[in-house]
Amino acid sequence: xxxxxxxxxxxxxxxxxxxxxxxxxxxxxxxxxxxxxxxxxxxxxxxxxxxxxxxxxxxxxxxxxxxxxxxxxxxxxxxxxxxxxxxxxxxxxxxxxxxxxxxxxxxxxxxxxxxxxxxxxxxxxxxxxxxxxxxxxxxxxxxxxxxxxxxxxxxxxxxxxxxxxxxxxxxxxxxxxxxxxxxxxxxxxxxxxxxxxxxxxxxxxxxxxxxxxxxxxxxxxxxxxxxxxxxxxxxxxxxxxxxxxxxxxxxxxxxxxxxxxxxxxxxxxxxxxxxxxxxxxxxxxxxxxxxxxxxxxxxxxxxxxxxxxx
Numbered sequence: 001x002x003x004x005x006x007x008x009x010x011x012x013x014x015x016x017x018x019x020x021x022x023x024x025x026x027x028x029x030x031x032x033x034x035x036x037x038x039x040x041x042x043x044x045x046x047x048x049x050x051x052x053x054x055x056x057x058x059x060x061x062x063x064x065x066x067x068x069x070x071x072x073x074x075x076x077x078x079x080x081x082x083x084x085x086x087x088x089x090x091x092x093x094x095x096x097x098x099x100x101x102x103x104x105x106x107x108x109x110x111x112x113x114x115x116x117x118x119x120x121x122x123x124x125x126x127x128x129x130x131x132x133x134x135x136x137x138x139x140x141x142x143x144x145x146x147x148x149x150x151x152x153x154x155x156x157x158x159x160x161x162x163x164x165x166x167x168x169x170x171x172x173x174x175x176x177x178x179x180x181x182x183x184x185x186x187x188x189x190x191x192x193x194x195x196x197x198x199x200x201x202x203x204x205x206x207x208x209x210x211x212x213x214x215x216x217x218x219x220x221x222x223x224x225x226x227x228x229x230x231x232x233x234x235x236x237x238x239x240x241x242x243x244x245x246x247x248x249x250x251x252x253x254x255x256x257x258x259x260x261x262x263x264x265x266x267x268x269x270x271x272x273x274x275x276x277x278x279x280x281x282x283x284x285x286x287x288x289x290x291x292x293x294x295x296x297x298x299x300x301x302x303x304x305x306x307x308x309x310x
Contacts, residue, residue: 001271004220005232010213012239014205015085016247018077021201023192027074028184032177033202035066038210039173048167057159058171059179064152065214066176071183072145079138086237088142090123091116093270095150096230103154104226112227112270119234119266125259127237150230156218157226165222169215231270234263 022030043049050058076085094116101108161168194202220229238260244250 001220001224001228003216004224004229005235007213007217007220008233008235009239010208011233012236013243014073014209014236015077015240016243017201017204017209018074021197021204023194023198025078026188026192027078028071028180028188029191030074030202030205031067031070032180032184034205034210035070035173035180036177038206038214039066039170039175039177041206042166042170042211042215043174046164046167046170048163050163050171054161054163054171057161058168059175061152061156061159062172062175062177063179064148065156066172066210067179068148068176069145069152070176071180072141072148076138076142076145079135080142084128084134085138085142086127086240087120087124088139089146090120090234090237091143092146092150092153092233093119093227093230095146096153097227099150099154100157100226104158106225106227111272115231115266115270118269119231119263122259122262122266123234123237126241126256126263127259153221153226153230156221160222165219166215169211169218172218173210173214228271231267234267238263 018030073085073089076088080088094113097108097112097116100106217229220232241250241252241256241260245252
């Protein structure tokens with residue numbers, strides 16, 4: 001679990017690296033250079049290629065987890081203040097919980113919903129500012145990033161591969177990078193002139209923000225429930241805010257500290273697996289409400305899993 005938490009901590013450095021080291025107005029290029037070189041490196045190291053259905057599964061997962069997510073992440077990072085982008089992205093644990101109930105038939109408990117809402121509220125206190133200016137496309141990009149990543153997380157759990165972890169990580173990074181390659185040059189044109197700072201920023205994102213972080217993230221998905229892993233993503237805005245305070249000298253207000261505490265409490269509360277177990281009969285008046293909620297969740301899952309008739 002601790003190793004899995006390192007991944008979103010690396011991702012929390014993305015906002016600082018983007019604003020301080022990368023060239024402006026190149027979100028797709030940042031996403032491309034973050035993914036493709038890292039994926040090619042991992043594939044070269046492992047020398048394992050997909051087999052059978054994993055060719056198209058790697059493409060789907062790579063598009064969701066890497067290509068679409070990173071593109072939308074960087075569009076949001078460029079067009080929005082970090083606080084707005086992080087607050088919108090904090091909806092991801094709730095989305096993963098809902099999708100896990102629908103696609104993996106996992107229970108959607110009241111605790112999970114409350115912790116997810118607390119996480120969103122905590123991130124808002126931590127990073128959102130009254131003076132923050134909203135950009136419609138930026139908000140849509142941040143929301144879209146949360147949605148595609150939520151689907152990617154759940155499908156990564158549903159589709160398991162016996163291949164080595166680094167190999168499957170490399171497949172997804174390469175697939176996502178190849179999806180981004182033509183789009184990047186069609187939208188943003190030719191490559192700019194890179195400075196040493198730019199190269200350092202891209203190298204950091206490729207090695208630590210992609211190869212290392214995604215390997216740890218997918219390792220967590222093999223061992224933990226998708227919702228547990230998704231909640232760890234709330235560490236990203238905590239790290240981003242902390243770096244803003246330590247590196248950029250940004251002021252840390254009491255409300256921000258309170259928000260950080262709420263985020264950490266929500267993250268820890270979501271890991272209490274025993275809360276998901278059925279309660280004994282007669283434990284209290286709230287048992288009926290919990291049982292009713294779980295029954296409703298089962299009905300929703302059955303409806304969502306039922307094939308559509310054309």
